[in-house]
Amino acid sequence: MADLAADKVLQVELVAADRLVWSGQATMVIARTTEGDVGILPNHAPLLSSIIEGVVDVQTVEGETWIAAVDAGFLSVADNRVSILSERAEMSHEIDLEKARQDLERAKESGENDDAAQEAVRRAEARIRAAERAS
Amino acid sequence: MALSVREYRARIKSTESMKKITRAMELIAASRIIKAQQRAQAAAPYARELTRAVSAVATFSNVDHALTVEPEDPKKAAVLIVTSDRGLAGAYSSSVLKEAERLVEKLKGEGKAVDLYTSGRKGEAYFKFRQRAVVRSWTGFSDQPTYDVAAEIGATLIETFLAEEGDGGVDEVHVVYTRFRSMLSQEPTAVRLLPLEVVEGTEAPEKDDLLPLYEFEPSPSDVLDSLLPRYVQSRIFFALLQAAASELAARQKAMKAATDNADELIKKYKRIANQARQAGITQEISEIVGGVNALADAQAGSE
Numbered sequence A: 001m002a003d004l005a006a007d008k009v010l011q012v013e014l015v016a017a018d019r020l021v022w023s024g025q026a027t028m029v030i031a032r033t034t035e036g037d038v039g040i041l042p043n044h045a046p047l048l049s050s051i052i053e054g055v056v057d058v059q060t061v062e063g064e065t066w067i068a069a070v071d072a073g074f075l076s077v078a079d080n081r082v083s084i085l086s087e088r089a090e091m092s093h094e095i096d097l098e099k100a101r102q103d104l105e106r107a108k109e110s111g112e113n114d115d116a117a118q119e120a121v122r123r124a125e126a127r128i129r130a131a132e133r134a135s
Numbered sequence B: 001m002a003l004s005v006r007e008y009r010a011r012i013k014s015t016e017s018m019k020k021i022t023r024a025m026e027l028i029a030a031s032r033i034i035k036a037q038q039r040a041q042a043a044a045p046y047a048r049e050l051t052r053a054v055s056a057v058a059t060f061s062n063v064d065h066a067l068t069v070e071p072e073d074p075k076k077a078a079v080l081i082v083t084s085d086r087g088l089a090g091a092y093s094s095s096v097l098k099e100a101e102r103l104v105e106k107l108k109g110e111g112k113a114v115d116l117y118t119s120g121r122k123g124e125a126y127f128k129f130r131q132r133a134v135v136r137s138w139t140g141f142s143d144q145p146t147y148d149v150a151a152e153i154g155a156t157l158i159e160t161f162l163a164e165e166g167d168g169g170v171d172e173v174h175v176v177y178t179r180f181r182s183m184l185s186q187e188p189t190a191v192r193l194l195p196l197e198v199v200e201g202t203e204a205p206e207k208d209d210l211l212p213l214y215e216f217e218p219s220p221s222d223v224l225d226s227l228l229p230r231y232v233q234s235r236i237f238f239a240l241l242q243a244a245a246s247e248l249a250a251r252q253k254a255m256k257a258a259t260d261n262a263d264e265l266i267k268k269y270k271r272i273a274n275q276a277r278q279a280g281i282t283q284e285i286s287e288i289v290g291g292v293n294a295l296a297d298a299q300a301g302s303e
Helices: A097-109 A115-134 B005-060 B092-109 B121-129 B147-162 B220-302
Strands: A010-016 A019-033 A036-040 A047-051 A054-060 A065-070 A073-078 A081-086 A089-091 B076-082 B113-119 B136-138 B172-180 B186-194 B215-217
Touching: A010 A054, A010 A089, A010 B005, A019 A065, A019 A081, A019 A089, A019 B005, A036 A047, A036 A073, A047 B005, A047 B220, A054 A115, A065 A115, A073 B005, A073 B220, A081 B005, A097 A115, B005 B220, B076 B092, B076 B147, B076 B220, B092 B113, B092 B121, B092 B172, B092 B186, B092 B220, B113 B121, B113 B147, B136 B147, B147 B172, B147 B186, B147 B220, B172 B220, B186 B220, B215 B220
Parallel strands: A010 A081, A047 B215, B076 B113, B076 B172, B113 B136
Antiparallel strands: A010 A019, A019 A036, A019 A047, A019 A054, A047 A073, A054 A065, A065 A089, A073 A081, B172 B186
């Protein structure tokens, strides 16, 4: 069946630096690049793009929606293969919402001007968004 | 007979408890190797995808990046040496340090000054004892490295590579680590990390395998800018993971040898102790017999 529908599905791999977070077939992937949100459908033109801290949305062939929070990284699309590379990535069901909220509070307190703190704030916000959208 | 039976018994006891310790360490190392190998395998997809992306950019754009430019007259090199935090791993740390010394000699022979960076307490101690300057050392993670550590090491090395000569910048970065070939063989390896040779990736695309024409967002140079540092970090992470697996394998081998040696020693001491015990008994008997004879002689004499 996979062969039959090879031109209608995307083979998606969501990869963190230390593990493969999710891999499977999907009909659509939405990710946030430096230029804004981008949606990838089957037969998309080859693309290599930087992504920022945000939420990745995957519609599987079974009609399920998987949501993951990712850090800055890359999105690469070629031949109906989508790879999302990020140093850290978590599926929404792996995120502890309470802990993410605390992280956000802490990150906000630790400073507004600091680059690292800003990054931590964006990361925490992305994780909360991912967890809330899934629930 | 130099020692009494009691002293041999004490030696046997202490060797036995040593054997228990080395046996436990052997088993711990054996169980951790599996985890270390799994971690190395889990990190493989990231490295593979990253290599694919880097070669795509390198193939389809004519962008030169600071990290790939070969300096014309390299004068200074940095060497990162990946050693272990703890000993009791046989020749693991010393063989990687030997390989590092060879590389340092070679670089010096080419007229380059060498800056040393170490990871692991053993490397730190080695250079401290010899009073040789180490620019920076990282410790405390050698048997289970995390990506964060690799990212930090990578960021530091990239910073030194990009810095101007005057501010301690270097023209080359090398890494010396132990490659994990199998449980039985680990091999100290030296590789040049920077400047990057992009196509030397683990999975270089086949010649007739046409790579797709990519769109780059926001632009090829921007993508390359954030791609290459990550590529470097992922290669350092790979080196750390390989070193961790090698360290555990070396430790398991060393501890197995130690356990076997303890067994031999116990056997030897048991033999000697038994001999001493026999000798003691023989002596006692001959003393008793001698005493009885003397008594009998004395009694016979008095009658």
